[in-house]
Amino acid sequence: MALLALLPNAAMAAGDARACAAETDNDQRLGCYDRIFAGDRGTPPRPPGKTESVTPLPLEANDNEHVPSVMSKLWELGPEDKRGRFVVRTYLPNFLLPVHYTTSINRSPSSPTQAPGKANPNYRNIEAKLQISLRAKIAEDLFLPGADLWFAYTQRSLWQIWDRTDSSPFRSTDYQPEAIYVIPVPPSIGELPFGWNLRLLQVGMAHQSNGQSDPLSRSWNRIYAGIGLEHGDVGLHLRLNKRLPETKNNDQNPDLTSQIGRGEIAMNWYPGPSTLALSWRTSLSSLSRGSLQFDLTHPVFADKPTGLRWYAQLFTGYGETLLDYNHRQTRIGLGLSLFQF
Secondary structure, eight states: OGGGGTHHHHHHHHHHHHHHHTOOSHHHHHHHHHHHHSSOTTOOOOOTTOOOOOOOOOOSOOTTOOOOOHHHHHHTOSGGGOOOTTOOEEOSOOEEEEEEEESSOOSSOOBTTBOOOOOOTTOOSEEEEEEEEEEEEEESSOSSTTOEEEEEEEEEEEEOTTOGGGTSOEEEEEEEEEEEEEEEOOHHHHBOGGGOEEEEEEEEEEEEEOOOOTTSOOEEEEEEEEEEEEETTEEEEEEEEEEOOOOTTTOSOTTHHHHHOSEEEEEEEOSSSOEEEEEEEEOSSOTTSSEEEEEEEEESSTTOTTSOEEEEEEEEESOSSSTTTTOOEEEEEEEEEOOOO
């Protein structure tokens, strides 16, 4: 769900550029582009009386031209999008859902190699969910033209904030450092049928663990490959995970990928001020496993679409957290997205 964190900012720029393209007057169109990409949104257009020679900006893309794209803005795919190294940005959505209801709380987690944890009868079906996710580019133009190496860190917690009997403990926290190599696809190669465009290729390596001791310890390491496609205001990410092997004595969750899936398809749609995302994790060998997740955001203040946003999330299936990787449930949460930049 990497796109959702930054869609409000990038989508506004892409949408404004499409509006500029519809302007028939050359002077007005150039002034419109200037206000967007030169950062001067308050500069008025040239007076109609001035007749300066202007070359129309073409919409067709080739290897030397840059067409506004949400995915390009998010991953800095074009020369015009680059912001340099070590600039911290948001990655996956950052949110706080103080009301997060589950149909089945996991009171005694277990796995094939781990005995059930001590059951807690006080855990409530309503808890809070918190996620913080950041990234920074650590190398530009690495190995291939325009290709960048990013480092990301994501932390997700389930907080029994309503369990006052146990002093509101954190029930589960997952930690995920990640390295991501992003390769931009030239427009001349990435143009696909039916208006779709292949924007990027990704390869990465991630470690995920919950930092707990046995019998509640869970972890895995993986490498992955993915692609990013775009069609107007719709973005699509496809990713395939390959778990790195562990010794039998160290594997606390040997059946993890058969439960949560080996691949992921994530779609992002930004039809206006709202953003919508749908994610499906599956191994295709068993459609009864994996998960579906739907995310919706909308500005709290209409005049500040890139500020505080309402956040709603619906999840059903396996693996919302590592501790619940083999526990099926349906969850719905309501709250706020914390920030995006």
